[in-house]
Amino acid sequence: MTLPFIDRFPIARWAPIPLRVIVGYGFMEHGFAKLAKGPDAFANILQAIGVPGPHFMAWSTILVEIFGGLAVILGAFVTLASLPMAAVLLVAMFTVHLPYGFSSIKLIAVTATGAHFGPPGYEVNLLYLACLSALVLGGSGPLAIDGLITKQRKVGHHRRRQSSLRNNGKAGSVAGLNRKLNMKKISPFCTAELERNPMLTSSISLEAQQL
Secondary structure, three states: OOOHHHHHOOHHHHOHHHHHHHHHHHHHHHHHHHHHHOHHHHHHHHHHOOOOOHHHHHHHHHHHHHHHHHHHHHOOOHHHHHHHHHHHHHHHHHHHHHHHOOOOOOEEEEEOOEEEEOOOOOHHHHHHHHHHHHHHHHOOOOOOHHHHHHHHHHHHHHHHHHHHHHHHHHHHHHHHHHHHHHHOOOOOOOHHHHHHOHHHHHHHHHHHHHO
């Protein structure tokens, strides 16, 4: 049994929005944190773990996290943005988090200074990857730029199809009229002239019907 308001309001279509918000905000937060500490500091970390081109990779990672996160929040080109974002997650998982196991929260002790945690595992990386996969496979949902682009493409395709049908109908009408005029021994007008002058086509059609 479902609640009546659920039947009237399809809330399932809004499911991607919380995913977009949390994934996008999370990526942007990590990107701005690296930017605040300085790209050189992050480049030194990458160099220490053996990543080639550490300065280039540091800036690339920061830009992917900031602009990729923004794209996900806006629902803009999510499929395209997810590729470099997933690459960042996989590199971090295999180069940093994998040796520390699955769990990202390892409470070691609680002392007077507060809680102490061990190094995080790859749990959060997998959660981000799962969210990105859900957005790519299921769509960005409502209030997304991707949806507006898809709608505009459908409208454009519909207009082109209607225009093609009208043109085909006009060509068929002119051809049929010429055949009718030839059968009734009336001098036919040039097809090109008929196509350029729709009013002339209508007049000739009336004339043919009266014969």
